[in-house]
Amino acid sequence: MSLKHREKDLRHASAAAHFSHACALQQAGYFPEAVKSYRLGLAFQPDSPEVLSNLGCLLDDLGSRDEAESVHRRAVALAPNVAVMHNNLGLTLQSLGKTEEAEACFRKAIELRADWPVARLNLGRLLQMNERHADSIEHYEHVLEIDPSNARAKNNLGIALEHLGDLAGATAAFQAAIAADAGLVAAHRRLAEVQQRQVPLWHISMLNDHARNEAYQGALRTAIDSDSRVLEIGTGAGLLSMFAARMGPKSLTTCEAEPLVAQMASKVIENNGLASRISLIPKRSTELQLGTDLPEPANVLVFELFSSELLGERVLASIEDAKLRLLQPGCRIIPASASLMIALFGGERLASNLSVETVEGLDLSAFNQVITRRQMLARDDLEIELLGDETEAFRFDFEQQKEWVPQCTQIRIPVTVEGRCYGIVQWLRLRVDRITTFENHPRAQTATSHWRPALYLMPEPVNIRPGQTAVVRAMHDRVSPWFTVERFD
Template structure:
């Protein structure tokens, strides 16, 4: 009887590539039974473990393979890739650099290193890695995609768009790129083009929720309210409990009538903060840029403070028309130019929207929950393209404060469900998205903790599009925690801070509240791990564990 020959690493690799993971594992173990130091078999066995959801075993096997033969860059690449998947980017970086030290001409390793650096917020270094990968392999669509996404985050949308389109020239049905390009175009205010890209994605992947939501935002921005509602209702029909769908659905409905502007123009404390800060920043030679003019009152404050020229933009054409009329009625038409377009469409240069980049940049994009959709992207674009280096930015920062709260009356209708025996859940769509408004000066509530600092934002620099912080909070008063109330400080400059915690009746923002899905009964002395999160649209809170 003839003995079965021991398989080779090539045999094991062929089985792995054909997705015969059990066969690949069997072949590797047979090899290692006769040659326990076979680095190739150890590496392949590690890949099998990684694909069968055994990450710790896989990392051990990759380490053994490297110990046996540290000169194979693919071993380091596999280890780095798994570490990156486990959200360990610093360790992944070390592994990728080890592979590149062996062979610096491997584009995949440069690309993987770029992703590890990007995950650590080192965007410039990441972009250099992707560029190196493209130098080595110019026709690598995924590297164009990675570079484009990084350039977008660096505030270089023109270059980002060029690389997105280069990827699509090579792979026209690259849906991830179509979606990323759609988001970029949407942020830049090119909404008709964004709509077309979103529809390409949805034609091939009709249940891709982010594209459905993006399409709804684009249609709303185009003033096609009925189409926007149809788009978000289609998403709601597929995923009614998806947080992004729920938030956008409420946003579209609640924004049908922009009723926030009347309370805003009566907020005495807000006016004082902007007025004082502008008076400190503006000189007779200042070119002031304002984003989101609304009523036009802040632009007029800048002109009254002595600015030579004020350019203010407003994406809502109706608001822009009324603001222009208000400016003229107050005698500032010769110094204030109201541009009825989003800030991402403004141009700079002689004869354009801005004669040059602005000396002072002022914005009022916040809402009750501080962040509004794509606010960070809009600010990043303005800093990069519309404001002089070192220009004054008002406000320049924000701090989010929060506390645990018991508020049974408000909890009864958040969300809207049964009222007086009637099922009123359909009416819940009219609530504002994400957080709800609470007036801590008027609404009945019991603080269950001391206020704590939850998040910090620096509007003078590029921040990640999303982030989180875990805070250990001690319960000071026994009760039922219905959620987390929060508010914000807008740091206008060194001396001026606007506080939305103000209990003044003229404060239009009041405070915000995130209601827990299930209330929690607490005793004094209990400790909760509160998770504060933000993304490109909103701030939210949850309880860890």
């Protein structure tokens, strides 16, 4: 006979029998029937805190939280010294948004049973959900003292540390959670997210960018001799500092702000037998102290602090500080300068990945109003058409200039090709040294470039032809550039 059809046989059974049957129904997923069986059990024994607590939990799960609260309060009144009763009431109160009362229940459960990890885990989660991440940490740590293999506590500890900005600690906590329970998907997901925050995936394509590496290596070979005191800002994986070390400088200091990246770079440098020739400082360059971190002012500076739109990694502030405090006058700087290049662009296949117009006779163009006006040219298989002259919008001369201010200017770009214009494409051009130039030109196809051209879209595409001139507003605030096509004359 099935579980659902045993009720007649239990009509005159004991409270314990109804309780046992209700538990079996609940475990089998027959929730309404389980509620009915719990109630029948309570008809025989209305003062059973265990039955009341189980019923309250089931009602909470089914969404009947007001009744669940009432049932749990009866259970607590009958068994005020039993930690689980307070814990279960706390969970229902939390579901009802009664945060302060829920917290009091969890704390009472902990007071009654200090060695029970469940209540501490629930209190930690409640604090965390209310942005009290620092307060939650002590409870997760206490859970792990009681139960060192508790994967949920390790995962939640990682979340708290991540919110507090301790990405290295969060990484270790998520890794420990996975080691304790490889099936905990939340820990895998969180670990992937926090690792990407510390080490964005563009590092790999950057390290494998042969053209970039050749340009930097050639410039370093020309600049460095046995009297060179080299400073690198932004160690990354250590590639550029190892290139420089091969040239035999007098000294070589490199700094890296991200702790995990610095740790891995140190290992890479050691694995390549160059640890004795490279001083790696795990600090921002703005925190370096001359005479301690850096023995004397550098006469060669090398860096690669460029985002795809050049300024996103606050390169200007870093170079200004270095020139003020850390560099010898006349210092060789690699790259010597960087330019933001722009052009008008079109391309039907490319445009179909940037915006929408008509689909199967239906006008969807209004949807473009919520699409970002700056996108990256992420696919090399979609040919881009340059419809106007390639134009230098801004140049940043790192060797000659000491500081930079925000700029806003108007640029006129002659149209050279007839077509449908969608906006402005922007890319980087680096003068690595006096003879070497490197750029991520939008028409160049490469498998490993980590710099992607940026596309600044107009609200509506425009058909243009030679003889016209685009009037473009170009601006930057030292952290980000922006380009807008104002009109065509």
